[in-house]
Amino acid sequence: MKKNFFCYPFIIKRPKKNSNYRLISLAVVAAVISIAFASCSKKNDPEPIKSLATSVTLEVNPSKPSINFITWNEDYLHAMREKIPAFEKENGIEVTWRLLSEDVVREKVLIDLASGAGEYDLVLTDVWILPEHVHFGYLEPLDEFAKSDPAFKKDFWYPEFLDALTYEDHLYALPTESFGAAMMIRKDLLEKKGISIPKTTDELEAAARMLTLDLSGDGKIDLFGAVSRGKAGEEPTIVVSGFAWAYGGSWFEGGASTASEIRTKQAKPSFNSPEFIAGFKKYCDLLRKFGPPGIKDYSWYEIIEHGKKGTAAIILNSDFNVGALDRPSIGMREKYIAALPVKGPARYTQEAFAMGYGINKHSRNKKAAWQFLKFLTGTDFMEDVVKNHATSIAIRSLREGDLYREMHPYKTDDDKFVLEESIRLIDWDYMPKIPEYSVISNMLGTATSEVIAGKKNPKEAMDHLNNSVFKLMKQSGYYN
Numbered sequence: 001m002k003k004n005f006f007c008y009p010f011i012i013k014r015p016k017k018n019s020n021y022r023l024i025s026l027a028v029v030a031a032v033i034s035i036a037f038a039s040c041s042k043k044n045d046p047e048p049i050k051s052l053a054t055s056v057t058l059e060v061n062p063s064k065p066s067i068n069f070i071t072w073n074e075d076y077l078h079a080m081r082e083k084i085p086a087f088e089k090e091n092g093i094e095v096t097w098r099l100l101s102e103d104v105v106r107e108k109v110l111i112d113l114a115s116g117a118g119e120y121d122l123v124l125t126d127v128w129i130l131p132e133h134v135h136f137g138y139l140e141p142l143d144e145f146a147k148s149d150p151a152f153k154k155d156f157w158y159p160e161f162l163d164a165l166t167y168e169d170h171l172y173a174l175p176t177e178s179f180g181a182a183m184m185i186r187k188d189l190l191e192k193k194g195i196s197i198p199k200t201t202d203e204l205e206a207a208a209r210m211l212t213l214d215l216s217g218d219g220k221i222d223l224f225g226a227v228s229r230g231k232a233g234e235e236p237t238i239v240v241s242g243f244a245w246a247y248g249g250s251w252f253e254g255g256a257s258t259a260s261e262i263r264t265k266q267a268k269p270s271f272n273s274p275e276f277i278a279g280f281k282k283y284c285d286l287l288r289k290f291g292p293p294g295i296k297d298y299s300w301y302e303i304i305e306h307g308k309k310g311t312a313a314i315i316l317n318s319d320f321n322v323g324a325l326d327r328p329s330i331g332m333r334e335k336y337i338a339a340l341p342v343k344g345p346a347r348y349t350q351e352a353f354a355m356g357y358g359i360n361k362h363s364r365n366k367k368a369a370w371q372f373l374k375f376l377t378g379t380d381f382m383e384d385v386v387k388n389h390a391t392s393i394a395i396r397s398l399r400e401g402d403l404y405r406e407m408h409p410y411k412t413d414d415d416k417f418v419l420e421e422s423i424r425l426i427d428w429d430y431m432p433k434i435p436e437y438s439v440i441s442n443m444l445g446t447a448t449s450e451v452i453a454g455k456k457n458p459k460e461a462m463d464h465l466n467n468s469v470f471k472l473m474k475q476s477g478y479y480n
Contacts, residue, residue: 068095118363161354180423236445242317323389
């Protein structure tokens with residue numbers, strides 16, 4: 001089960017002479033990489049799983065095409081065990097795969113991509129890290145595979161997720177885990193307190209205040225009104241940026257959201273604009289005032305642990321959290337409901353993500369990798385994943401199918417399914433798609449954690465961040 005979706009450590013490659021690759025000192029590189037890897041782990045993480053695969057091919061037959069990949073997604077484990085042997089038999093392709101802990105997967109893939117070894121034929125990427133992967137030439141465009149394959153159809157995935165994995169007019173990955181924003185709320189306590197499901201950020205704050213309670217009567221708070229990401233590094237960036245967006249804020253002036261747009265418009269960083277600071281402050285205040293002790297260090301893992309115990313009144317802000325708590329074995333289906341994200345003064349809050357597999361540029365088995373990629377992201381395979389209560393499904397017919405709706409039956413006031421409407425509310429422009437994303441998101445997430453901890457005030461933190469991002473972008477050649 002994935003713990004931190006979007007904290008893919010950024011890649012640094014030695015720039016060529018007269019190239020426009022960004023130059024960062026080795027000291028800074030070492031520091032940021034250590035932060036990135038730290039943000040991709042959790043406290044008390046178990047030892048890396050050596051291998052949970054039952055269908056691992058240990059000796060590849062040289063007469064057959066073969067592919068190799070690794071993953072951390074335990075939600076896919078049953079489907080991989082059940083479906084991969086049939087794929088091998090039907091296609092004559094041998095598949096070597098392992099399930100490892102997330103930090104091990106990221107490190108191994110990082111080394112493979114940077115070295116150009118091509119050990120892994122399929123590699124994970126996502127909407128936010130994709131520009132960096134493309135910038136350094138790590139991924140093979142999928143356009144020619146799609147055009148020359150009459151069996152390939154794009155229309156069964158949500159277009160929102162295919163668009164997310166397209167960069168500079170080229171498709172680089174097919175979507176797997178993908179989601180929009182949604183809250184999980186203790187419906188039993190809403191009813192008991194007579195509170196309506198919050199629709200705005202102000203209503204969310206009021207509800208969080210009313211639901212921060214001492215239920216046991218021992219004088220200690222044991223129900224927390226707002227629980228979300230607060231850990232230094234990339235963790236909070238995907239959600240705190242969504243709150244800033246809801247208040248009219250953006251990373252760069254005028255909402256510039258691509259590298260070419262930033263260069264053309266000479267758009268400067270705008271983290272310290274009144275709008276961005278207002279949304280940033282709202283998010284930090286929610287967690288600082290109504291979150292549990294230590295929330296400044298919270299990753300996905302700690303959020304879900306609170307949900308499993310029922311000690312989080314409101315969980316922000318990803319629809320992935322719904323699937324994590326909806327399993328009958330957890331025993332929280334009668335307590336929690338899913339609801340659409342709240343709206344700020346300007347827009348809806350966001351926490352959107354699209355992850356997918358792409359083909360390694362240095363793979364020596366690209367045709368076989370394409371065949372397996374279609375299988376791994378296709379309807380037959382994902383149908384098995386749905387049965388495991390996973391919510392982050394990118395295929396429309398499955399997310400809008402009877403089984404999925406029965407497992408996750410939550411509806412809006414106008415009788416629409418929450419986890420379908422959440423996709424329609426996605427606005428990918430709330431964060432820019434630029435090669436510098438990893439560096440900036442680490443800085444923004446760390447600033448968020450510092451403000452939640454009370455080490456800095458919001459304006460001080462955003463002024464410092466704005467200055468740092470301007471220096472980075474200028475050094476990277478964006479500004480005249």
